[in-house]
């Protein structure tokens with residue numbers, strides 16, 4: 001029943017002769033496109049597409065797969081897609097979607113509705129799914145067919161029923177968007193094939209539809225449409241499912257009744273449990289490391305403080321202890337405690353003939369210890385309790401000083417009542433520096449400048465050793 005479907009003017013004899021089945025009431029001129037409610041969805045500028053080149057054999061029609069765009073991206077212009085896919089000789093230049101017929105609006109294949117309502121809620125190339133409420137957008141397969149030998153009054157519904165049934169689709173899954181009359185019996189028709197479920201067709205479903213079309217397994221009533229060619233087949237690939245959010249939560253024991261049927265859930269929980277163990281392990285490790293670090297820092301700080309405080313405390317305590325014990329204080333490790341009798345014997349009872357010199361703290365006697373060591377023994381004048389302290393501190397300090405340019409303290413003696421304090425040094429032969437510079441030793445054989453410089457440098461090195469360690473500040477220097 002084609003009556004009343006295509007209300008088009010009668011064709012001229014010349015154009016009617018072109019078609020095998022002339023449509024008497026097609027508009028004139030023959031190539032003027034008949035556009036019925038062209039939808040801007042197809043021609044609105046869109047963003048760059050993700051086009052996958054159709055893998056088609058010569059027998060196959062064009063098949064385009066296009067990935068769904070990310071939310072922020074836009075698809076390309078549909079015209080560009082079609083231009084890239086047009087098979088030579090398909091007559092695409094005849095498609096002039098922006099040209100609107102000046103003649104009567106045809107009915108038939110293009111009658112109502114041609115397109116669902118345009119909505120701004122859908123992304124480019126998606127449409128509102130017909131028969132649904134709200135913003136239910138889907139990505140249709142966009143199919144453009146060139147219908148050949150179209151009858152004079154094609155029945156739209158019969159055409160759609162044949163097409164949908166042979167493509168294993170429901171009748172409401174195909175919506176005619178627009179069509180263009182190319183000649184008396186040739187029509188370009190654009191359709192949206194709407195997915196029944198989901199937001200787009202799966203690859204297998206799209207491939208199935210495409211192969212049915214390209215293999216010409218779709219047959220129309222020859223009284224309506226005798227043949228067709230595929231101009232465009234655009235399929236939008238379903239978007240990949242978004243990855244599940246990673247939720248870290250306290251692991252809970254699965255209920256017993258779920259254990260047997262929750263393999264996937266169990267594996268997921270295992271994964272979460274492993275992650276939690278890892279997180280807790282790392283956290284515990286960091287915590288232990290931090291505690292150990294704090295303890296080490298505190299220990300070092302305490303030890304350092306103790307070390308810095310120790311010399312004064314040690315000297316004080318030792319000094320006090322020594323003073324209290326008056327002559328029985330502990331012997332420095334490198335310094336011997338000498339017996340008074342030995343020192344008395346070494347100096348021939350401190351005979352005047354043994355005197356080497358005299359300084360601010362007393363006379364210095366030359367002597368030889370029982371083991372044959374030549375020494376210089378300094379007999380300190382009694383300086384009272386304070387003098388005893390200074391003596392003992394000096395012994396403590398000098399016993400620790402070892403330098404090639406410093407006179408080594410060999411030993412000492414301190415009586416219990418502190419009346420006798422003696423220091424025993426290694427003997428420095430050849431007299432004093434003063435006697436060489438200003439005394440009788442230098443008169444006959446004055447020191448040359450190289451020797452003087454060497455003596456000055458050695459003395460400076462010795463002083464450096466004594467001066468910079470702050471604990472040796474109490475030492476009286478020889479100048």
Ligand SMILES: Nc1ncnc2c1ncn2[C@@H]1O[C@H](COP(=O)(O)OP(=O)(O)OP(=O)(O)O)[C@@H](O)[C@H]1O
Pocket residue numbers: 356357358359360361362363364376378407425426427428429431432476477478479
């Ligand atoms: N180890 C020594 N070997 C040889 N002679 C020494 C030795 N120590 C001191 N003398 C002699 O004894 C003298 C007195 O030395 P002492 O150290 O008592 O006083 P000083 O260093 O000269 O002056 P001060 O009393 O200011 O320290 C020195 O001038 C030196 O001739």
